[in-house]
Amino acid sequence: MTDASARPPRVPEPAVAPRLIATDLDGTLLRDDKTVSDRTIAALAAAEQAGIEVFFVTGRPARWMDVVSDHVHGHGLAICANGAAVVDLHRGRRIIEVSPLERAIALQVVQTLREAAPGTSFAVERTGGIHYEPKYPPFFRDPAAVTASAEKLLAEDFAPPVHPEASATPYGTTVPEATAAPYGATGHATAAGASGTTAAPAGAPAPTVTGPGQPVLKLLAHHPEMDPDAFLTLARKAAGSLASFTRSSPSALLEISGLGVSKAHTLARACAERGVTPEEVVAFGDMPNDIEMLTWAGTSYAMANAHPDVLAATTRQTTSNNDDGVAAVIERILEER
Secondary structure, eight states, X not given: OOOTTOOOOOOOOOSSOOOXXXXXXXXXXXXXXXXXXXXXXXXXXXXXXXXXXXXXXXXXXXXXXXXXXXXXXXXXXXXXXXXXXXXXXXXXXXXXXXXXXXXXXXXXXXXXXXXXXXXXXXXXXXXXXXXXXXXXXXXXXXXXXXXXXXXXXXXTTOOOOOOTTOOOOOXXXXXXXXXXXXXXXXXXXXXXXXXXXXXXXXXXXXXXXXXGGOOEEEEEEEOSSSOHHXXXXXXXXXXXXXXXXXXXXXXXXXXXXXTTOSHHHHHHHHHHHHTOOGGGEEEEEOSGGGHHHHHHSSEEEEOTTOOHHHHHHOSEEOOOGGGTHHHHHHHHHHHTO
């Protein structure tokens, strides 16, 4: 049985006072039943009241953010799809920025993984919803999804429907890195990733994008037999020059983003816009898709239930997600301010 009042071991806090908390959701902030505890809700509110911004940084798509939509304060933004999307939770989970995986690159990745790991099946996560290959496992089947080969799902003329819970998607042209503006100030993206960044103009209406205009946020690859970490290592070796590979599932399920796109990539932009340095960030996570964010932040906490690579990559450790490990650290930070 877990102890909700458990507290992490006391470690001297950093000399720099935290200005921003970045936390993963599944396996980190959320309990295993996918709820946010009352203790955690209170800690998040107290942090915001004390002037510490909180960013949810997750692999989840925008349409799965309802679990925390009522608990974001201030800026209202969340970083979703492992950094590929910035979502405004104050405006109905509206996607305001995308760092896409280019369709042609995704097709190259599919071909490479089919050769390197026969038996791999794929899903394509777009801004309007997710679509699957017939052999892709029924993790969270979407009634609006199209089932077809990855090659068809990534075809130039593929016109997917929009999931009924998908909020309006961004539109506009790709913003080059040299000219991108801060999205918090103007509604535009900050520095773009290797694939470019797309953002809706400030004050613009939120259109529903249908048809081929839906950007690809992630390609997902599943193997029915391989060890999850071995599959990740193989994929990075085979196609790491094409895209960014990570994982957050206990199964052999890879999450593939545009080259250079990660939770850390997008969080760093949000912090730079606010004048927040890495040393002023406290980050929490539990799986490999959190590692870049955790190593970028000045202070990082692995959950007690974290993957071994995460435990090795972080500066500190807190109690498990079921023991409110994030809340325990926030409470201590506020006590010592």
